[in-house]
Amino acid sequence: MTSLANDTFLRALRRQPTAYTPVWLMRQAGRYLPEYNATRARAGSFLALAQNPDFATEVTLQPIDRYPLDAAILFSDILTVPDAMGLGLRFEAGEGPKFERPVRTEADVARLAVPDMDALRYVFDAVGQIRRALLRDGVQRVPLIGFSGSPWTLACYMVEGGGSDDYRTVKTMLYARPDLLHRILAVNADAVAQYLTAQIDAGAQAVMVFDSWGGVLADGAFGEFSLAYSQRVVQAIQRHPGAADVPVILFTKGGGQWLEAMADTGADALGLDWTTNLGQARARVGQRVALQGNLDPAVLFAPPAAIEREVQRLLHSFGRVDAGAGHVFNLGHGISQFTPPEHVAALVEAVHTHSRAWHAPAQG
Amino acid sequence: MTSLANDTFLRALRRQPTAYTPVWLMRQAGRYLPEYNATRARAGSFLALAQNPDFATEVTLQPIDRYPLDAAILFSDILTVPDAMGLGLRFEAGEGPKFERPVRTEADVARLAVPDMDALRYVFDAVGQIRRALLRDGVQRVPLIGFSGSPWTLACYMVEGGGSDDYRTVKTMLYARPDLLHRILAVNADAVAQYLTAQIDAGAQAVMVFDSWGGVLADGAFGEFSLAYSQRVVQAIQRHPGAADVPVILFTKGGGQWLEAMADTGADALGLDWTTNLGQARARVGQRVALQGNLDPAVLFAPPAAIEREVQRLLHSFGRVDAGAGHVFNLGHGISQFTPPEHVAALVEAVHTHSRAWHAPAQG
Numbered sequence: 125m126t127s128l129a130n131d132t133f134l135r136a137l138r139r140q141p142t143a144y145t146p147v148w149l150m151r152q153a154g155r156y157l158p159e160y161n162a163t164r165a166r167a168g169s170f171l172a173l174a175q176n177p178d179f180a181t182e183v184t185l186q187p188i189d190r191y192p193l194d195a196a197i198l199f200s201d202i203l204t205v206p207d208a209m210g211l212g213l214r215f216e217a218g219e220g221p222k223f224e225r226p227v228r229t230e231a232d233v234a235r236l237a238v239p240d241m242d243a244l245r246y247v248f249d250a251v252g253q254i255r256r257a258l259l260r261d262g263v264q265r266v267p268l269i270g271f272s273g274s275p276w277t278l279a280c281y282m283v284e285g286g287g288s289d290d291y292r293t294v295k296t297m298l299y300a301r302p303d304l305l306h307r308i309l310a311v312n313a314d315a316v317a318q319y320l321t322a323q324i325d326a327g328a329q330a331v332m333v334f335d336s337w338g339g340v341l342a343d344g345a346f347g348e349f350s351l352a353y354s355q356r357v358v359q360a361i362q363r364h365p366g367a368a369d370v371p372v373i374l375f376t377k378g379g380g381q382w383l384e385a386m387a388d389t390g391a392d393a394l395g396l397d398w399t400t401n402l403g404q405a406r407a408r409v410g411q412r413v414a415l416q417g418n419l420d421p422a423v424l425f426a427p428p429a430a431i432e433r434e435v436q437r438l439l440h441s442f443g444r445v446d447a448g449a450g451h452v453f454n455l456g457h458g459i460s461q462f463t464p465p466e467h468v469a470a471l472v473e474a475v476h477t478h479s480r481a482w483h484a485p486a487q488g
Numbered sequence: 489m490t491s492l493a494n495d496t497f498l499r500a501l502r503r504q505p506t507a508y509t510p511v512w513l514m515r516q517a518g519r520y521l522p523e524y525n526a527t528r529a530r531a532g533s534f535l536a537l538a539q540n541p542d543f544a545t546e547v548t549l550q551p552i553d554r555y556p557l558d559a560a561i562l563f564s565d566i567l568t569v570p571d572a573m574g575l576g577l578r579f580e581a582g583e584g585p586k587f588e589r590p591v592r593t594e595a596d597v598a599r600l601a602v603p604d605m606d607a608l609r610y611v612f613d614a615v616g617q618i619r620r621a622l623l624r625d626g627v628q629r630v631p632l633i634g635f636s637g638s639p640w641t642l643a644c645y646m647v648e649g650g651g652s653d654d655y656r657t658v659k660t661m662l663y664a665r666p667d668l669l670h671r672i673l674a675v676n677a678d679a680v681a682q683y684l685t686a687q688i689d690a691g692a693q694a695v696m697v698f699d700s701w702g703g704v705l706a707d708g709a710f711g712e713f714s715l716a717y718s719q720r721v722v723q724a725i726q727r728h729p730g731a732a733d734v735p736v737i738l739f740t741k742g743g744g745q746w747l748e749a750m751a752d753t754g755a756d757a758l759g760l761d762w763t764t765n766l767g768q769a770r771a772r773v774g775q776r777v778a779l780q781g782n783l784d785p786a787v788l789f790a791p792p793a794a795i796e797r798e799v800q801r802l803l804h805s806f807g808r809v810d811a812g813a814g815h816v817f818n819l820g821h822g823i824s825q826f827t828p829p830e831h832v833a834a835l836v837e838a839v840h841t842h843s844r845a846w847h848a849p850a851q852g
Contacts, residue, residue, distance in 0.1 A: 290785075290786070290824060291786065292786060292789060292824065292826060295784070295786035295789065296786065296789040296790060298786075299784075299786065299787050299789065299790035299794045299798065300789070300790040300791060300794055339763065341763070341784075342762040342763065342783075342784040342787075342820070343762065343763055343764060343765040343766075344765075344798075344801055344805075345784070346763075378742070378763065380744075380745050381744050381745060381763060381764060381765070398706040398707065399703065399705070399706065399707055399710075399742065399745060400707060400745060401707040401708075401745070402707075419706075420659070420663075420705075420706040420709070421654075422654070422655065422656060422659035422660065422662075422663065423663050423706075425656060425659065425660040425663065425664070426660060426663035426664040427664060430663045430664055434663065434708075437708055441708075456706070460654060460656070462656060
């Protein structure tokens with residue numbers, strides 16, 4: 125077992141005492157960093173960047189080298205699993221991802237199967253390589269997070285064939301042919317569970333399930349078509365030998381109304397977007413799970429003084445991090461490509477500085 | 489005072505007993521209707537359609553003639569008020585609305601003023617004309633709803649200069665120069681209040697404030713930058729002579745976490761999007777306000793049997809409409825242009841048929 129120079133992030137996820145609130149940022153290895161853009165230019169394309177363990181390692185480390193962040197997250201694409209299913213992922217200039225063979229008909233659905241994990245070997249290789257790159261004098265600087273899209277979020281892309289404004293195709297399937305969608309989701313849940321346990325076997329020390337599109341579902345549909353399958357993933361991970369100690373973070377963007385049900389999945393932590401009141405979320409579920417979030421990424425467009433003020437507001441909203449509570453500071457969504465890099469430095473410093481008072485033992 | 493053939497909608501908003509649950513649909517006069525597209529083709533453009541009282545009257549009546557809906561809503565554009573402020577509204581083919589002169593600098597903001605309501609005369613003329621067109625044998629078929637965008641939602645368009653994916657410009661102003669944004673919002677609140685009271689004077693029998701973009705705000709920002717200004721509008725309407733009896737509906741898309749604060753504005757009814765559990769919303773605020781919503785518009789892509797099932801599910805979620813409760817059935821957002829018109833007929837029939845059992849007096 126490798127020793128960690130900084131285990132604050134893992135301790136917070138386990139709701140153990142820490143000296144300060146750890147912080148990392150969704151999409152922290154991304155286009156707001158000039159060094160990321162330079163590596164991407166060398167790689168030639170986003171897919172070439174994501175599918176090459178050398179490049180993936182390089183960009184994963186970039187934000188860790190620049191800022192005193194408390195965790196690294198595997199650089200990868202959210203659509204690796206459906207790509208491995210043979211749907212034909214491609215990225216067109218100026219557009220989002222597209223699948224050449226979306227899953228829409230009864231025959232498409234019948235054909236769908238959990239992919240051979242060998243097709244995702246490049247991801248597991250990247251995990252191992254990043255773990256080694258994180259070593260400094262034999263000690264790992266910060267923990268490494270693995271991730272996957274949730275079964276529902278992957279299904280959105282698979283059925284729509286790409287991004288969507290209204291999710292018309294997948295929602296039509298949901299209401300008109302729920303049996304077909306359930307079959308897709310069952311395959312996705314098994315695939316995501318295998319994918320995340322293989323990331324853990326390769327060295328991921330925490331994993332996060334990104335239910336990026338759960339929030340577009342109706343109240344009655346979220347539990348049945350998103351959460352039930354995320355729960356299957358969580359439970360499969362927890363049954364996996366060697367994963368018992370690996371915290372699972374579940375993040376549903378737009379899921380603030382469903383936190384109690386999300387905590388019922390058995391996840392160790394819930395990600396929150398910026399519309400949820402952190403203190404109220406803690407009161408609802410914070411004795412059962414750690415909470416991760418939830419600064420509006422747009423705050424990072426404002427000057428450092430405003431960033432500091434908003435950080436203090438969130439720390440105050442969470443309140444004293446006493447026994448049984450855990451808070452990981454993060455944005456409520458991925459960092460924008462338009463963020464000035466020096467504002468991220470101000471954010472990390474503000475979290476580290478101002479959170480200490482909320483972790484100090486209460487005065488007797 | 490004109491007598492109403494069907495006052496079910498107004499009674500439900502006032503939480504008075506009704507025989508069934510009234511229903512209307514956001515954007516019910518819209519592109520899913522072939523007759524709407526025919527009128528729009530004659531008008532030549534969306535703005536020509538919206539700014540001509542004859543055309544506006546014609547399309548407002550189209551869904552009322554086709555379906556037994558319980559209310560009509562003024563056909564108009566959400567950006568009439570900033571257009572009257574001189575920002576230069578235009579619609580480009582294949583794109584959303586754009587303002588030629590967005591409000592971004594200190595000088596832009598200083599220049600902003602409540603527009604002369606004469607510039608919006610065409611809207612008030614349309615209201616009067618629609619009221620007359622709704623008469624059949626001297627009796628008004630259904631009530632007419634007036635509407636406006638909320639101060640915050642208008643500000644989003646005014647600062648961004650059009651639609652946005654990330655609201656980067658207006659949120660940067662919010663966090664970096666809140667003073668400028670507050671000044672815009674104060675002007676907008678006065679303008680919207682004057683606009684809605686003038687619609688009421690012209691004949692609108694209920695008004696709805698569409699806070700379409702309130703849900704993109706962070707928890708701490710929603711109250712300060714959206715709700716406080718919607719509340720000013722609600723209170724100005726309630727102080728207006730002749731508007732005391734006119735119910736105000738406040739709808740924040742993505743506002744399900746803030747219903748208690750929304751009810752505190754004094755609005756008579758809250759609109760809900762489809763992510764909110766109707767029964768839980770009722771338990772939280774349903775003794776203080778009526779509730780309007782909240783079917784996922786995507787349900788209308790599914791066959792009538794599925795539509796009927798989802799209608800029954802929502803009626804069951806709201807529960808028995810007993811003393812002090814009010815429910816107006818609606819979608820959780822505007823109807824999609826891709827909706828088959830016959831599915832709307834199935835929806836209206838399902839609401840009218842199945843809701844009667846929830847309104848019958850309880851068995852003794």
